[in-house]
Amino acid sequence: MVSLPHKASDGLEFLIDGGSVGASMRAHDWSGTALGHPxxxxxxxxxxxxxxxxxxxxxxxxxxxxxxxxxxxxxxxVLVPGIRRR
Structure with missing residues (x-):
């Protein structure tokens, strides 16, 4: 996985929050996806x-x-009912 930098001036500020999913989004290599780079x-x-x-x-x-x-x-x-929250 490629880590996305998230400085305030790089245009990726919208990915800074989000817990573990946000961290996964920041670390994901989006270049091979239909969405492309964030x-x-x-x-x-x-x-x-x-x-x-x-x-x-x-x-x-x-x-x-x-x-x-x-x-x-x-x-x-919602996707996995019964999963325990940390």
Whole structure:
């Protein structure tokens, strides 16, 4: 995995929050995905992902023709009921 830097001026501020899912998003090599590098995502996607990662509600976002699914830490409990929270 390639780690994404997250300095305040690099355009990736929207990925700073998000618990373990946010950390996974920052560490993921997006270059081989339909979304491409987060720096090149449309502003609407950056805003939606930033909001999703920054709040404590279970949220899921399905984006683009490939229906790429992005989700928050708390959404994991919707996907896998009964998983224990730490």
């Amino acid at each position: 720096r090149n995502w449309p502003q609407s996607l950056k805003t939606a992902v930033g909001l999703m990662l920054a709040n404590g509600h279970a949220m899921c976002l399905v984006w683009g023709p490939e229906s790429t699914v992005l989700y928050s830490d708390t959404y994991i409990h």
